[in-house]
Amino acid sequence: MLKKLTLTIGLLGLSSLAMAQTEAAATQPALHVCAIKGTPDSTQFEIKKRIKVAKGTYGSVVELYPRFADRAHQVGGNVVINYNASQRFGFWPWRFVRPVVWGTAVKWKTPVDCKALGGIEI
Numbered sequence: 876m877l878k879k880l881t882l883t884i885g886l887l888g889l890s891s892l893a894m895a896q897t898e899a900a901a902t903q904p905a906l907h908v909c910a911i912k913g914t915p916d917s918t919q920f921e922i923k924k925r926i927k928v929a930k931g932t933y934g935s936v937v938e939l940y941p942r943f944a945d946r947a948h949q950v951g952g953n954v955v956i957n958y959n960a961s962q963r964f965g966f967w968p969w970r971f972v973r974p975v976v977w978g979t980a981v982k983w984k985t986p987v988d989c990k991a992l993g994g995i996e997i
Contacts, residue, residue, distance in 0.1 A: 906944040909989035910958035910978060910997050920981040924950040927977040929963070936960040936974040940997045943976045952980025954987055954994070 928943045939960075947955050955978035963975045989996050 905941060906948050908944045908947045908952065908980075908997050909954045909983075909987050909992065909994040911954065911956050911992055911994035912958055913993075914956050915992060919985065920954065920956070920983050923952045923980045923982055925977070925979050926950060926952075926955070927975065929975040930973050932971060932973055934974050936962075936976055939974055939976045944997050947980040950980045952982055954981050954983045954992075955979065955997075956981055958994070 926943070926946045928939045928946055930939060943955075947953070958976075958978035960974070960976040962972045964972055
């Protein structure tokens with residue numbers, strides 16, 4: 876009986892934690908980054924880190940944009956250079972193709988005008 880009670884309390888705790896995380900994610904504003912295909916003048920930015928976001932199975936690259944922008948901000952970047960997004964083969968290439976987005980997160984030194992830089996807002 877004690878094991879069932881402990882299991883029930885544990886499951887209730889996990890479900891309330893998941894609900895709290897969902898509510899926190901819903902109240903946070905969506906982060907955006909400017910993604911540039913090439914490498915602009917290196918005096919304009921400071922390189923932070925190379926980042927990559929992927930999905931385990933089928934899907935669209937667009938589904939990864941919120942996670943990609945969040946990852947860029949986590950490492951201190953507000954622009955991503957050498958941006959690339961495509962469908963890649965997973966572990967079992969004859970079965971699964973998955974979306975992958977990667978690039979180099981950088982901190983832009985001046986205000987960013989994404990259109991003028993030839994990038995897209997993600």
